[in-house]
Amino acid sequence: MTISWIQASILGIFASLSSMPGMAGSTIGNYTLGRPLVGGLVCGIVLGDMKTGIAAGVAMQLVYIALVTPGGTVSADLRAVSYIGIPLAMVAIHAQGLSATSANAADLAKSMGTLVGTVGTVLFYGTATMNLVWQHMGWRAVEKGDFKKLYAVDWGYPWISHLFFSFIPTVLMTHFGSSAVQALKTALPMDGIPMKTLFTVGALLPCVGIAILLKQIVEGPLDFIPFFVGFTFAASLKLNLVSVTVVSLIFAMIFYKLDMAISTNKQPVASSSGGAVIDDDEEEEDI
Amino acid sequence: MANTEKKVLSRKTLNRSFHHWFYGHLTAFSQEHMQTFGYLTSMLPIVEELYDNKEDQEKAMKTYTAFFNTEPQLGTIIVGITASLEEARANQVNSGSDGDVDDTTINGLRAGLMGPIAGIGDSLVVGTLIPVILGIALGMSDGGSPLGAIFYIIVWNLLGYFGMRFAYFKGYELGDKAVGILIGAQGKAVRKAIATVGGMVVGGVAATWVTVKTSFRLTNSSGKAYLVLQDKLDSVYPGLLTAAFIVACWWLMAKKNISPIKVMLILVVVALIGVLLGFFNPGLTY
Structure with missing residues (x-):
């Protein structure tokens, strides 16, 4: 399997659309085209092997199932994962002669994709930095009261940033990377230490994705309880995800009602004439 | 000079403003001004409709040059709220009265909502909604079927588009009343409930998909x-x-x-x- 210039160019356009500040907007771009599952579908169609594309996309999606970018700090920009990592992983799966739906193919996809995906962080900061030029032009326009120019600044000029930091890197890396991946087969035997390590890493990486999300939700040790209850439902009771979600709703309802009951009970006491007395009592207890 | 006729934003203008935000909130992203330009482009149609003379337009647009960044999907509600506040300010200007909406109130409100909305949005949209839809889709695509990917594209985009649209118009309708709901006791209770669902779903995702x-x-x-x-x-x-x-x-x-x-x-x-x-x-x- 090789990747032609035309195929590489199509992947380059998708990379421009799908990055975190992508040209398709975050709902259609980052959160749709940028998801490795969707990237797998696109790459599968472009490279003419949908089954391998989807299988690689499913595997990669697990690593990045929970990609949160709090305050614009980016741990991974998915344009490189979905449109450089997946195509190269597909080539690697073919080169190693693995069955597309096997667990080994999935592990290979994960480690290949994640390895290449780290490039995404560089591309992200490149794009964001180049956008400063267009923003500077925007500020000048605002000062002059030439507001129509804001549309060009927001929707037009950033394409130039993406030409340099999405399109060109994707085209070059997918086109030339595919022959490098082919050569890998002869250089690294499957039962050698490097390949075994690469596959093991692939199985471990999704833990990072889940942990990133937990970081958002967990503030104290008690916040781990919902996570482990959900984990137990799926691992021990074999419930599927929709079932887990349905069960979780009852807990959400209880917590909501409880919180509302507590806050409505508090207010009348605090605002009544007896409030001051109670406040005094609390202060004494604190001492 | 005072014009007593009360100005009301047309549905067409609100729609334009919403679509500018839906598309462009992150396209001109930089580390210095993350979503500021997306905000400017979505406020422009509103300012143009509300103010006839150039000076008032410039004055109004200056308000939105302040730094802005939040979770973009749920954050749409903030754009809706400011559309309603800008409308109130325009009516103050036209009637020549000294109202209580000015640069400081609008920017204070934007700055005050950015953080809490980002917190709720991250756990609601990125932490729960997307992993759940993806989790279902992953199961459907097991074995190399494109069905799951197509399912995700359709379901997420419908929820994303109409959810953001709802948030925008709800924000416009409620105006500054939305603030109390979002960061008051009820907002806190909702946030806690969402975090519980999120935690359990993430546990399920982990047990199902990570080995x-x-x-x-x-x-x-x-x-x-x-x-x-x-x-x-x-x-x-x-x-x-x-x-x-x-x-x-x-x-x-x-x-x-x-x-x-x-x-x-x-x-x-x-x-x-x-x-x-x-x-x-x-x-x-x-």
């Missing part, structure tokens, strides 16, 4: 295994090793402030040592 297994076993002289570590661990708690690795990654990132990329590199080292010791073996052949 860490050890190949470590002890065999007797005839080659029969008398200790298979993976089976022993699973008899204590199914998925114990997977859960332990996830908690370890969380601990490194949350408690030791190690970046996700570095945690990934640590896992490479752990994998190499594990392979050398025979703890991990993916069991590969050509």
